[in-house]
Amino acid sequence: MIADETSLPALVKHFPQLVGVDMEGYGAALGSYETDARFLFVKGISDWADPKKGDDGWRPYAADAAAALVFDFLRVGAITPRQTASPSPQTNGQPVIFSGTIKYEFCKQLGLNWEDLADVLNPKVTNHERLRFRHGRWCEDFWIWLEDRGRLGELPAALRTIGREELAQLFES
Known part of the structure; x- marks a missing residue:
């Protein structure tokens, strides 16, 4: 109250x-x-x-x-349970980590597709979480959001889902 x-x-x-x-x-x-x-x-x-x-x-x-x-x-069924997140890909029990160079290239090329990417993640990035992302720095804040949750490893599959194969390959090089 x-x-x-x-x-x-x-x-x-x-x-x-x-x-x-x-x-x-x-x-x-x-x-x-x-x-x-x-x-x-x-x-x-x-x-x-x-x-x-x-x-x-x-x-x-x-x-x-x-x-x-x-x-x-x-x-x-008007109220449905939230889907739980599938485990993030990990290496030896550790979250996947990518270099600053990959982050830079990813954000430079992603553009406004970050919102599509945020929608296909499971669970997705909520609207009120998106409002916290700084104007013009959405991708960087989105990256930090994923990194803080150990979810960077989900990016290649999510990028393929939104038709950004070239960016998915960036994470596999």
């Missing part, structure tokens, strides 16, 4: 027509965004949040309706 003096004014600044905020849902969404965890927030609403809440039978109904929605989402 977010219950501080800055969160609500910041939301109203960006969304001036905002009428209300579910602070628990906002807190879960913010935590999910910051950690790249997916979440689904469903809440049954049964009153007007007034001090004279009575038990007029709507609370059990709202809880049942919220639970039914979640079960239907799960039943029809």
Whole structure:
């Protein structure tokens, strides 16, 4: 839950027509965004949040309706589990490492195809991770992102998937 003096004014600044905020849902969404965890927030609403809440039978109904929605989402496959990453190619148990020269040539030739490459990786680079990449230095930041996760060894196969055979060969020379 977010219950501080800055969160609500910041939301109203960006969304001036905002009428209300579910602070628990906002807190879960913010935590999910910051950690790249997916979440689904469903809440049954049964009153007007007034001090004279009575038990007029709507609370059990709202809880049942919220639970039914979640079960239907799960039943029809609207929420799917994340695919886990396949192990990165490694040599003698160590992550694959490439020289600075290969990094330089790779980034010089890749251009804006880095986004296609980021999409075909499994798991892919999330949108909020992409926003952290510096404008004009996307490829270098993408390389560091892969390197930090021990995933540089996935590049040749991913490059072939997006039709960049000549770049895939750069890693095999």
